[in-house]
Amino acid sequence: MLEIYFSASKTLEHLRSGPCGPFLDGFAGALERQGYGPDTAVRYLRAAAHIGHVMAGRDASVSDIDLAAFEQHLRSCRCPRAKGGRRNHHTIYGARLFRRHLEKIGVCKPAVAAMRPAEPQLVTGFKAWLNKHRGASDATIELYARDAISFMAALGADPTHWCPADIRCYFMTRASTCGRGTIEKMTTSLRAFLRYVAMQGHCLTGLDNAVPAYAHWQLAEMPRYLSAEQVSRLIAACDGDAGARRRDRAIVLLLARLGLRAGDVAQLRLIDIEWQAGPLRVTGKSRHEVRLPLPQDVGDAVAALVSAFLEHLEDQRHNAAVTRNVRLAAIKSFFRFLEYRQPAALDQVRRVLAIPFKKTDTRLVPYLRREELQALLDAPDPATRDGIRDRAMLHLAVCAGLRVSELTGLTIDNIDISSMSIRVVGKGRRERALPLWKPAASALRAWLSIRGKVAAPEVFISARGEPLTDGASPIYSSSTPRPLPVNSLGSRRSAYRLMCSGTPAR
Known part of the structure; x- marks a missing residue:
């Protein structure tokens, strides 16, 4: 697995010949599975190799890795081949990750966790107050609590004995060993803690004023910022x-x-x-x-995201252009809905609506010749209940050119027995009245005579008295002769050709 991150044979030989060499390939695989970037993984692997050489110099094996001794060694490290493995946060954290990997595979014994002292009740209440009343994040709460615990350990657990001089002395002592950022955070956390303790009535009010402010010249220069050109380059880099x-x-x-x-x-x-x-x-x-x-840029990103989705359909899922256009039509329908209801998003809507459809090949719709159509109508067995039903359905589909959904959704109320016509509600809620040829009318009467009275209003029902689904239609049934090009559109085209010829199927 080291070959993923290193290509030079000399480097690979050096890493695998070291004390930690037998375990570096597994560690590299673990880093890859956890999603670490190549540069970070290289630093962690070099840190793992480095700690192995340090332990070998102390006559210790890999199973006895001591992170504290390694960190102490890094303060004066002069190892000649510690590329990227000298003291920095990558080195220390990489060594820690490597030890966890060794513990996981059973090489090192798990380190015994140090017993943490019990948290003072006052600090526990302070954390709850920060969360409930101040809305502080978990990281901020932990930082404030750590400073509060250190403060109580130095001045005592009884707030009634705290005085301004002791508070100031503690702060100045701590500040002498900290940087500017740490001092500013400690100032804020201690003041918040002292205000909370005073609010609870455990100490005198105003003790928070004993914590001095850190003297730095905040307005001595303009704050650092990026120019418009730099911001544009930063955005372009993404x-x-x-x-x-x-x-x-x-x-x-x-x-x-x-x-x-x-x-x-x-x-x-x-x-x-x-x-x-x-x-x-x-x-x-x-x-x-x-x-x-x-911002407007986010609106532009919405249109770019739709285009990327369409490209994903074609490149990754290997959908045809027809499928891509169907998906785009659905997206455009949603944005047309937004167009008249959210005027604030009009620019984004128009950008999406401007995405063009792809041109596709227009194929001829297959249809049945007269002999094939007659074979289709004669396929159901007229001696059985299902055969009579299927024959009536096929005659209606061919006679009226119905879609499968229109055929299965036809109800008793849509049939006019006296004039032998049907009323169909199709796509777009468009309603049309269609007369039936004599063969279709006869087939429908034969079915209605044996249909019986059931609760379902649909004309065509199953043996259990339930409405038929589109898949149960005889147009898609296994009893339909094959390989005839039978489908909803093909039957509609066949019906159209028969109407043009003026000769009904029998």
């Missing part, structure tokens, strides 16, 4: 037909056009998009909900 490219383009457009935070985009759900009205519902910090209009 062009492509791949699913990941389309996803990245949508994310960048939401960030650039609506000014959303990365967390806001990551938490978006399908139900947050109001497809009918057009706006996007975003829940930001402190559960503050806003409704923002979808």
Whole structure:
């Protein structure tokens, strides 16, 4: 499996000859199954090989991998072949993933988890308050709780003994070993915790003012930003037909056009998009909900998505152009429905409606000659109940040129016995009255005489008194002579030719 990520034979030989060599192929396969990118996987594999050499230098086997010792070694690593395996987050995390892989296959024993001290009741209530009343995310709650636990461990578990001088001293001590970002987060978390404790009545009010602000010159320079040209290049970098490219383009457009935070985009759900009205519902910090209009670029992406779907039908599912046009017709029908109900989406609707249909070959519809048609009508056995029914159905289909759905949906109320005509409601709810030839009228009378009284209003029923389905029609029945080109459209064309000749089938 290493050949997936490395092509040089010398590199492969070096990796497989090391202490961790027997396990690197399996680790590479695990990384591929988990969806890691090639560059990241290479770093993790080099880190796995690196930790093997470090353990060998300490006279330890692969089963005795010590992540703490490896991290300590990285602080002064001078290994000559540790390409991409020196100290960085990829190296440490890759070594951790490799140990988990070894534990999974039984090479290393699972590390004994350290017993975490019990969380103070005050911190538990603080976390619940952040979640319920402040709408903080899980990551923010964990960060605030960690600072609160460290604070209580230093100043004591009894808030009544806390004083401003001790709070300030604790903060300054911690800040001396932290960077700017950590200090700012600690300032916010400690102030929030002290306000909560004071609100609960466990300490004096105003202690949050004892936490000093971090002195940095926020307005000394303009905030960093991207120019319009840079934003355009960033969006253009996400062009492509791949699913990941389309996803990245949508994310960048939401960030650039609506000014959303990365967390806001990551938490978006399908139900947050109001497809009918057009706006996007975003829940930001402190559960503050806003409704923002979808940008025009997103509307363009809708039309591009429809085109990509049509290409997928032809390229991936190997559908014919006729099937592609049927799907496009259904999509256009839906967007015509939106056109008059959602004026705000008119531009997007028109872009979709402008997608053209593909030209297809127009084939001649097969039909039956007079001899074949007569063979079809004579196929049912007139001595049986089903044969009488099927004969009546075939005569009606040929005489009136009915579709299968029109034939099976014909009801008793649609038949005028006195004039021997039928009333049919076809596509588009168009109603038409059709007279019957004498052979068709005779076949229909024969069926009605033995049909009996049943609850179903349909003319043609099964032996159990239930309406027939389209598939049970004699047009598709196995008793129909083959290989005659018999189908609904073929029978309608055959009926048309007989009408033109003026000679009914008997």
